[in-house]
Amino acid sequence: MSVIPVLVKREFTSRVKGTAYILTTVIGVLVFVGLSFLPPIMQRISSSFAPKSIELAVLDHGAEPSLVPFLLELSGEREGLSVRDVSGWDEVEAYRLVLEEDLSGLLLVDGPLCTLVTPDSKNVVLNDEIKNVVNQAATRWRAAELGLTQAEMESLFQAVDFRIREVAPQQGDSGEVDGAAQAQAMVLAYFLLFMIYMALIMYGNMVATGVAEEKSSRIMEVMVSTVKPLELMFGKIIGVGALGLLQFVIWVSTGLIMALLGRTGFLGMMFGLTEPLSSIPLTSILWFGLYFLLGYFFYASIFAAAGALVARVEEVSQVVSLLMMFIMVGFFAAYISFLNPNSNLAVAASLIPFTAPMVMFARIVLADPPLIQVAASVVIMLLSILVGTWFSSKIYRIGILLYGKRPSLRQVAQLLKG
Amino acid sequence: MSLVVAEITKRFRDVTAVDQLSFTVKEGSLFGFLGPNGAGKTTTMRVILGILKPDEGQVTWQGRPFDRLPRGFYGYLPEERGLYPKMRVVEHLEFLGRIHGLDRMRARRETTRWLERFELGSVSRKRVEELSKGNQQKVQVIGTMLHDPELLILDEPFAGLDPVNAGLLKEVLLEAHGKGKTIIFSSHRMDQVEEICQDIALINLGRLVLHGNLRHIKRSMGRQILRLNLEGNRDFWARIPGLQLLEERADYLEFRLDGSVDPNLVLAEAMEAGQVIHFELVEPSLDQIFVEKVGAGA
Numbered sequence: 001m002s003v004i005p006v007l008v009k010r011e012f013t014s015r016v017k018g019t020a021y022i023l024t025t026v027i028g029v030l031v032f033v034g035l036s037f038l039p040p041i042m043q044r045i046s047s048s049f050a051p052k053s054i055e056l057a058v059l060d061h062g063a064e065p066s067l068v069p070f071l072l073e074l075s076g077e078r079e080g081l082s083v084r085d086v087s088g089w090d091e092v093e094a095y096r097l098v099l100e101e102d103l104s105g106l107l108l109v110d111g112p113l114c115t116l117v118t119p120d121s122k123n124v125v126l127n128d129e130i131k132n133v134v135n136q137a138a139t140r141w142r143a144a145e146l147g148l149t150q151a152e153m154e155s156l157f158q159a160v161d162f163r164i165r166e167v168a169p170q171q172g173d174s175g176e177v178d179g180a181a182q183a184q185a186m187v188l189a190y191f192l193l194f195m196i197y198m199a200l201i202m203y204g205n206m207v208a209t210g211v212a213e214e215k216s217s218r219i220m221e222v223m224v225s226t227v228k229p230l231e232l233m234f235g236k237i238i239g240v241g242a243l244g245l246l247q248f249v250i251w252v253s254t255g256l257i258m259a260l261l262g263r264t265g266f267l268g269m270m271f272g273l274t275e276p277l278s279s280i281p282l283t284s285i286l287w288f289g290l291y292f293l294l295g296y297f298f299y300a301s302i303f304a305a306a307g308a309l310v311a312r313v314e315e316v317s318q319v320v321s322l323l324m325m326f327i328m329v330g331f332f333a334a335y336i337s338f339l340n341p342n343s344n345l346a347v348a349a350s351l352i353p354f355t356a357p358m359v360m361f362a363r364i365v366l367a368d369p370p371l372i373q374v375a376a377s378v379v380i381m382l383l384s385i386l387v388g389t390w391f392s393s394k395i396y397r398i399g400i401l402l403y404g405k406r407p408s409l410r411q412v413a414q415l416l417k418g
Numbered sequence: 419m420s421l422v423v424a425e426i427t428k429r430f431r432d433v434t435a436v437d438q439l440s441f442t443v444k445e446g447s448l449f450g451f452l453g454p455n456g457a458g459k460t461t462t463m464r465v466i467l468g469i470l471k472p473d474e475g476q477v478t479w480q481g482r483p484f485d486r487l488p489r490g491f492y493g494y495l496p497e498e499r500g501l502y503p504k505m506r507v508v509e510h511l512e513f514l515g516r517i518h519g520l521d522r523m524r525a526r527r528e529t530t531r532w533l534e535r536f537e538l539g540s541v542s543r544k545r546v547e548e549l550s551k552g553n554q555q556k557v558q559v560i561g562t563m564l565h566d567p568e569l570l571i572l573d574e575p576f577a578g579l580d581p582v583n584a585g586l587l588k589e590v591l592l593e594a595h596g597k598g599k600t601i602i603f604s605s606h607r608m609d610q611v612e613e614i615c616q617d618i619a620l621i622n623l624g625r626l627v628l629h630g631n632l633r634h635i636k637r638s639m640g641r642q643i644l645r646l647n648l649e650g651n652r653d654f655w656a657r658i659p660g661l662q663l664l665e666e667r668a669d670y671l672e673f674r675l676d677g678s679v680d681p682n683l684v685l686a687e688a689m690e691a692g693q694v695i696h697f698e699l700v701e702p703s704l705d706q707i708f709v710e711k712v713g714a715g716a
Contacts, residue, residue, distance in 0.1 A: 003489065006516045014504060218500025222561065225467045225494040226518055401469065 003227055004235050011210070011239025021243060024202065028195070028251045035191055036258035053080040054130060055103045059094050060087040061110040068109065070137040070144075081133060105130060185281075186338060189365040192288045195251075196358055197331040200295050201324055203244050204303040205316075210236055211307030211400070212316045220400050229397040233389075237300040244296060252285050284365050294381040295357025298388055299323065305392035308399030330355035334362040341367030350377050353384035420444045421466070421569070421600065426475035428461055435461040436472070437624040443602055443617070445480075448595050450615035450632075451604040452704075454712050458624040459604045460497055463571050466602075467494055479569070490519035493562035497573035497604075499555060503547035507538065507557055510546055511564060518565035525564070532560040536586065551578060559587060563594070570594065572603040576610055588614060608704040618704075620711060627711045636701040643700045644673045644681065650692015658687060670696050 015021055034041070056075075060068050068085055075083035084103075086094050091108075098106045098119065104126060105118035114134055116127065143153045214220045223232055306319040333355045337346035341363045350360035350373065360377040363369045421443040428436040436458045443449045453459050464470040466477050468484055477484045501510060508529055515525030533542050536556045541549055546557065555578050562570065575591075576584050591601060592614065605611050611618065611632075618635065620628040628635055644661075647670040655661050660676035661684065675681060681699055688694050702710075 003517050003519075006513065010502075010505075010513050014502070214502075217503060218496065218498045219502055221469070221496040221498065221500060222494060222514070222558075223517070224469050225492070225496075226489055401464075 002231070004231055004238065007227070007232065007235025008239040008242065011236055012242050015206070015240070015243055016246070021247075025247050025250055028247060029254045031191065031195070032251050032254040033258055035188060035255070053082070053104075054126070054133065055101075056081070056083050056130065056133075057086045057094055057098055057103055057106045058083055059089060059091065059106060059108050060085075061108065066109060067114070067134070067137050067141055070140045071107075071133070073140070074133060074137055078133070107134065186366065188281075188284065189362055190335075190338065192284060192365070193331070193334050193358055193362050196288065196292050196295060196361060197327060199244060199247075199292055200299055200327050200357070203240050203296055204299045204323060204327070205320060206240050206243075207236055207300050208303040208307035208316050208320050209313060210240065211304050211396070212310050212313045215308065215310070215400055216312050224400065229400060230393050232400075233301065233304050233393055233396050236304060237297065241293070241296055241300065244292070248289055248292065252289070255285060256282075287361055287364050290378075291357045291361040294378070294385070297385045298353055298357070298381060299327070301385075301389040301392035301396075305395040305399065308396040309402070311402070326354045327358075330358040334358040337362050338366065342369065347373065351380055353381055353388070356381055420480070421602075422478045423462070423466065424475050424478070426462070426465055426472040426477065428458075428465055428470060428472050435624055436465065438475070439621065439624065439626055440475075441619045441626060441629045443600060445600050446595070446598045447600060447617050448591070448615050449600070449602045450611035450618040451602055451621075452606075452608075452611065452618055452708065453604075453621040453627075454606075457621045459621065460573060461624075462621070463494075463573055463602075463604070467492065467571060488519070489517075490565045491567060492569040492571060493518070493565065493567035495559060495562045495570075495572040495575055497577075499558050501546045501554060501558060501561075504545055506543055506545055507533070507549070508542045511557065511561055514561040515564045518567070520565050528564050528566075529560075532564055535590075536560060536583075552580060552583060555579060556583060559590075563590065568599060570599060570601045570603070572601070574605060575603055576605060576607060584610075608708055612704045620708065622712050628707070632704070635707070636704075639702055639707060642675045642681070643702055643706075644675050644684065645670045645696060645698040645700065646673065646684070646688060646694070647671065647696035648688055648692040648694045652691075654687055654691035655684070658684060670698075675699075 056071070058068050058071055060066050068087065071083045072085060075081045086097065086106075089097075094106050095117065097103070098117070105116050105120075107130070108115040108117060116130060118127065120126065139157075140153075143156075148156070214223065227235075302323060303320065306323060307316060310316055310319055330349070333345070333349040337343070337349065337359050340346065346359060346363055347369075349355040350363055350369070356377045360369075360374065364374060423439060423441050423443075425438050425440050426436055427434065427438055439458070439462060451459055451462070461470065465472045466484065468477075479487060505513070511529040511532070512522075512525045515528055516522065520528065533539050536559075538553060538556060538560075541553060546554060549557065559575065562572065570591075575587060579587060588610070591603075595601060595614075615632060617630065618628065618632050619626060643664070646655075652671065655663070655671070655673065658679070660679040662674045662676075663671060664674055665672040675684070685694070685697055688697070
């Protein structure tokens with residue numbers, strides 16, 4: 001009978017009750033619950049940024065005719081906008097008025113030049129809104145000078161009904177693209193990507209630390225006298241991987257339950273939400289699982305080898321930091337791929353084993369990459385896992401019995417040759 | 419029918435830890451493996467266990483290479499003890515039993531039995547890290563013997579045990595010996611080796627210095643120790659060549675006799691010098707052999 005199941009079980013049971021594991025699992029559940037409330041939350045957030053009311057004082061330095069009447073006209077029509085004409089005042093007095101009555105700002109009009117004097121120049125949203133109002137007034141002013149009627153003006157500014165459809169060589173026209181849905185998909189994809197990134201770092205570290213602990217507690221000697229190093233390494237990788245998988249199943253179940261509740265409208269009723277709840281597409285979840293596993297098994301053996309090279313647990317972080325860099329590069333490459341999922345960089349990065357788990361996942365969720373590229377990335381990952389495991393097991397085998405000074409990179413290379 | 423270590427050599431970079439080392443351990447024997455610190459004992463044990471591959475030579479058991487033996491054939495107690503600190507004692511022992519090839523039921527049964535034998539029943543639910551050093555040591559000894567291995571390789575098994583537990587361990591080892599198990603253990607406590615071993619190997623600087631049956635070795639040393647006491651002229655011995663005074667005590671004088679000296683002649687001379695009260699010929703102790711052999715070589 002193989003000894004690996006015994007090793008896996010020990011690895012699993014000794015960690016599953018750990019505080020760190022329980023904590024990350026709970027946080028993940030909260031994130032998934034939070035994701036379901038994404039549309040209402042985003043709505044709340046954007047509305048909380050919008051200025052509630054604009055109170056503007058206008059001081060006109062120039063000659064007639066002027067913008068001011070049109071601003072006053074707008075203030076009657078637009079909700080939340082009030083304009084007060086202070087033309088003829090002293091500028092300093094006008095400033096004082098703005099500060100004392102807590103107005104949004106003072107607009108100095110001098111012919112075509114408008115200057116906003118505001119106590120809060122950093123409030124970009126408010127300033128933009130004021131700029132809009134001023135532009136609108138200016139448009140009316142010019143229209144009036146040209147003698148345009150209200151109807152003529154409306155037709156002049158009638159927006160085009162602009163839609164986006166995507167066409168692919170195989171499927172033909174895939175139908176209309178929903179802009180809002182795409183924005184939502186991007187946020188979801190970003191969260192899932194971030195979880196892959198976190199999980200790779202967390203579980204990679206767990207493997208490396210575990211190996212270093214076995215070395216520093218010297219249990220390793222007993223183990224290698226009866227268990228083959230390769231079995232020992234696989235026992236650890238699979239055991240920690242099982243922890244990751246369990247966590248993944250818990251998170252996904254949370255997502256599915258939330259989606260189900262969202263569909264029945266139960267949650268909407270409970271929290272008095274009018275906006276629909278989003279649900280993470282099932283296919284995205286499955287891709288998430290696949291690329292997490294591929295990425296984990298690729299990185300885990302390398303982390304195990306790294307852990308085998310140190311004599312004390314405290315040194316793990318030094319060796320592991322290099323590997324974390326690779327994962328970070330993958331994360332940023334995936335992040336950049338978000339902007340253009342089919343760029344050359346994104347395609348290349350989705351085929352390199354160090355970055356593929358994150359970049360390819362991001363591309364799949366966002367852009368339906370060609371099937372051949374998806375298949376290629378999976379095959380490349382599988383081959384890399386084999387090569388990486390073989391390579392790492394050689395370092396691991398030698399490293400686990402090395403005590404004392406940590407070997408240099410050159411010595412590691414020599415070990416690999418020998 | 420034995421374990422044969424045949425001309426093994428193990429180098430680490432430019433250091434030769436073990437150099438052309440050969441010895442034989444008879445099946446069912448209690449074998450003492452001796453040598454000063456840094457002599458290469460641990461490296462040799464690791465080669466025997468297959469943890470390290472020798473650069474030259476090989477280790478065979480009954481003619482078969484060692485790496486094809488079934489799991490659980492041997493039990494190994496490393497010099498630097500190690501257990502998973504967070505595991506509970508019972509879980510840990512069951513785990514060790516299982517990786518040595520026991521099924522779940524048997525691992526559980528043996529764990530209970532051994533914990534009772536070593537009087538650890540009260541701490542069996544505790545975590546390993548909560549145990550005293552001595553108790554951790556006992557847990558580790560149990561972990562080595564739990565699966566009833568044919569070959570026990572123990573690196574300094576008595577180190578860190580109080581006299582009561584050392585006695586218990588000795589009893590357990592003798593019991594295993596009685597069941598025909600082969601036991602190799604290293605120690606620097608020569609009295610313990612003398613007490614329970616039949617065969618020994620003494621190595622120094624990676625090379626074999628002495629090997630064989632302990633009694634034969636003692637005899638073949640070519641010299642004996644003489645303890646003598648008499649009332650009268652204690653200085654008579656200066657006249658006899660080949661006699662070297664080791665120690666002068668109130669109750670006796672201790673001499674080393676060269677191979678060429680006839681003890682009867684010494685007795686005759688002594689009787690002339692006075693009233694002989696004590697005359698005893700003893701074999702050299704392992705301690706003395708050790709110091710002599712290693713001291714000369716080191």
